[in-house]
Amino acid sequence: MKRTLLICILLPLPPSLFAGGTLQGTLTIEAMKPAPARPGYVAPATKKPVQKPEAGRAIVYLERDDEKYPPPRAAAEAVIRQEGYQFRPSMLAVRTGTRVVFPNMDDEFHNVFSLTRPNHFEVGQHRKEEVPRGQVFKKAGVVKIYCDIHAHMRCFLVVLDTPWFTTTDAAGKFVLKDIPPGEYWLRVFQPSEKIMQQRVTVTEGKTTTANLSR
Amino acid sequence: MMRLKLPSTPALGMALVLSMACSLTAQSFFETVDGWTRFDSAEMGIHADVSFMADATVFAAEQPAQGLLSTDDRVFFAPRLMTFLDVQLGQRITLHGQMRVDRGFDPGAARGGQVRLDEYYLQARLWRQDELNVRLGKFATAFGAWSKRSLSWDNPLITAPMAYEDMLPVSDVLVPGGLAGFAARRDMPDNKAEWLPILWGPSYATGVSLFGRVDMLEYAFEMKNASISSNPRSWDGVQDGFHTNPTFTGRVGLRPAPEWSLGTSFSHGPYLRDSAAAFLPAGTSVNDFTQTTWGLDAGYAHGKWQIWGELIAARFDVPRAGDVDVLSGFLEAKYKLTPGLWAAFRWNQAVFSDVPGLTTEWDRDAWRADLAVGYRVTEHVQVKLQYSVGDKRGNDAEGDHLGAMQVIMRF
Numbered sequence: 001m002k003r004t005l006l007i008c009i010l011l012p013l014p015p016s017l018f019a020g021g022t023l024q025g026t027l028t029i030e031a032m033k034p035a036p037a038r039p040g041y042v043a044p045a046t047k048k049p050v051q052k053p054e055a056g057r058a059i060v061y062l063e064r065d066d067e068k069y070p071p072p073r074a075a076a077e078a079v080i081r082q083e084g085y086q087f088r089p090s091m092l093a094v095r096t097g098t099r100v101v102f103p104n105m106d107d108e109f110h111n112v113f114s115l116t117r118p119n120h121f122e123v124g125q126h127r128k129e130e131v132p133r134g135q136v137f138k139k140a141g142v143v144k145i146y147c148d149i150h151a152h153m154r155c156f157l158v159v160l161d162t163p164w165f166t167t168t169d170a171a172g173k174f175v176l177k178d179i180p181p182g183e184y185w186l187r188v189f190q191p192s193e194k195i196m197q198q199r200v201t202v203t204e205g206k207t208t209t210a211n212l213s214r
Numbered sequence: 215m216m217r218l219k220l221p222s223t224p225a226l227g228m229a230l231v232l233s234m235a236c237s238l239t240a241q242s243f244f245e246t247v248d249g250w251t252r253f254d255s256a257e258m259g260i261h262a263d264v265s266f267m268a269d270a271t272v273f274a275a276e277q278p279a280q281g282l283l284s285t286d287d288r289v290f291f292a293p294r295l296m297t298f299l300d301v302q303l304g305q306r307i308t309l310h311g312q313m314r315v316d317r318g319f320d321p322g323a324a325r326g327g328q329v330r331l332d333e334y335y336l337q338a339r340l341w342r343q344d345e346l347n348v349r350l351g352k353f354a355t356a357f358g359a360w361s362k363r364s365l366s367w368d369n370p371l372i373t374a375p376m377a378y379e380d381m382l383p384v385s386d387v388l389v390p391g392g393l394a395g396f397a398a399r400r401d402m403p404d405n406k407a408e409w410l411p412i413l414w415g416p417s418y419a420t421g422v423s424l425f426g427r428v429d430m431l432e433y434a435f436e437m438k439n440a441s442i443s444s445n446p447r448s449w450d451g452v453q454d455g456f457h458t459n460p461t462f463t464g465r466v467g468l469r470p471a472p473e474w475s476l477g478t479s480f481s482h483g484p485y486l487r488d489s490a491a492a493f494l495p496a497g498t499s500v501n502d503f504t505q506t507t508w509g510l511d512a513g514y515a516h517g518k519w520q521i522w523g524e525l526i527a528a529r530f531d532v533p534r535a536g537d538v539d540v541l542s543g544f545l546e547a548k549y550k551l552t553p554g555l556w557a558a559f560r561w562n563q564a565v566f567s568d569v570p571g572l573t574t575e576w577d578r579d580a581w582r583a584d585l586a587v588g589y590r591v592t593e594h595v596q597v598k599l600q601y602s603v604g605d606k607r608g609n610d611a612e613g614d615h616l617g618a619m620q621v622i623m624r625f
Binding site: 107113 | 343344427471472473515516517518520550552553554590591592593
């Protein structure tokens with residue numbers, strides 16, 4: 001009973017108050033699959049050249065078996081831009097309840113949408129100067145985001161209950177700091193849409209290294 | 215063109231539609247196929263992609279059916295498989311081909327089944343980004359704006375606007391013997407094998423096009439082997455050759471803001487086929503009888519709304535009858551109710567001039583309302599339902615009602 005009470009008291013505390021451990025590692029990033037074909041269209045008709053998509057990065061996150069996590073400190077907001085006829089960033093992780101806004105930085109319309117349930121949404125066609133209403137993602141899961149006008153545009157939004165997540169750099173390196181000590185599932189969402197996982201133990205005041213490979 | 219035997223009973227059609235609908239969640243299957251049918255070589259600068267679109271459409275029509283539905287069945291099943299080949303050679307050259315297996319270019323035109331190469335062209339970018347391009351082959355007309363959304367995936371409804379499918383009593387092969395014979399045609403049911411609409415669908419005739427865009431201005435000028443009203447049998451310049459003077463078509467468009475798209479189109483050329491030559495008045499040829507068409511198109515989009523409208527005025531020079539005019543237009547709107555669900559509505563109307571020298575119009579003024587709902591189930595599958603009701607003034611020889619259901623998969 002005392003143990004349960006202690007956890008209940010500690011859970012709302014921000015992770016930075018723990019003298020937690022650090023988890024670092026490197027992984028091989030798998031390439032994003034080519035954009036889905038849009039039959040009948042040789043190439044997207046755009047006023048300006050379509051810029052190259054971002055170099056692939058992966059989302060790394062820690063999950064607990066009991067799925068109990070400290071609540072968010074404040075209403076969070078994230079931004080996914082449409083710029084150069086690409087989503088930037090093309091992969092993003094947010095906590096459940098985060099509002100994501102989708103500003104259009106191009107001179108032409110975009111129409112951001114997702115059919116991934118239960119986080120399906122559609123922003124509607126909007127121009128550069130307009131700031132469309134954001135979308136709050138209330139359920140955890142991977143949300144595949146597209147543009148209804150430019151079929152090559154894709155983005156993965158990973159909505160997580162856990163607060164312990166990060167994005168790798170282009171070389172596949174990651175560091176997660178201030179992790180409360182304990183046993184976790186280390187999971188990686190790859191641009192290829194595959195999820196890798198392994199068991200890790202984080203020790204207080206120490207750095208644990210985990211190198212994932214398939 | 216090859217003939218096939220495709221399933222024809224409505225029950226089988228419905229079963230196929232339902233089975234397609236049941237496999238809607240096979241997302242990973244579609245993505246896997248999509249991955250298999252690509253070829254990329256950065257070293258050689260080649261990107262090739264074979265993609266597919268499969269439709270299953272069931273029509274239920276009051277007979278004789280409206281538009282270009284060529285069947286006397288009350289329920290008609292029209293499956294279609296479209297295969298697209300897109301090849302990018304370097305930065306400037308593209309190749310495109312579209313092959314269809316179906317029961318005719320228009321549903322029922324080839325009941326037993328048919329394989330056709332409906333579109334194929336070579337395209338080259340001649341100048342900088344997109345200012346000047348040339349296209350050579352068999353491809354959709356530049357006239358108007360509907361052709362750009364004529365594929366089933368892009369069309370918010372199932373059928374085409376009336377201007378693109380309503381048959382008029384003017385023919386590319388039947389030459390009237392005189393004014394009375396021509397005037398009498400308006401009391402007959404539409405002769406879908408031999409009459410013509412103002413524009414026949416996207417009009418995949420053969421020729422050459424120059425097109426591009428400079429800032430907010432876009433343009434396309436093309437020279438083709440057949441008029442925009444011509445029957446699909448006249449489109450293939452490789453199989454059928456070039457028998458008449460060419461048809462010249464152009465469109466100039468303006469995009470003053472992302473919301474707006476405005477355009478004006480023009481087309482002029484002979485519309486009779488060679489086989490009509492023997493029945494023409496002495497001293498005339500098929501090149502003397504032309505179709506001249508003007509069009510205005512406008513589009514507006516914002517938020518969840520998309521609205522399009524076109525107004526088309528056409529003049530046919532009919533042997534032994536003279537010039538006859540038609541003014542046809544439509545207003546179409548699509549509204550997204552949810553991320554997957556939309557509703558669409560289209561109002562079509564056409565009015566006709568009098569037969570020269572008579573006080574009767576050469577066809578009966580008509581209207582048609584099309585209402586549809588659609589649902590995009592996944593990135594690869596969508597379903598549409600449509601109901602159309604229309605009427606022609608006076609002796610209305612066509613059925614007034616049409617219902618249709620369509621399942622579309624692309625991968």
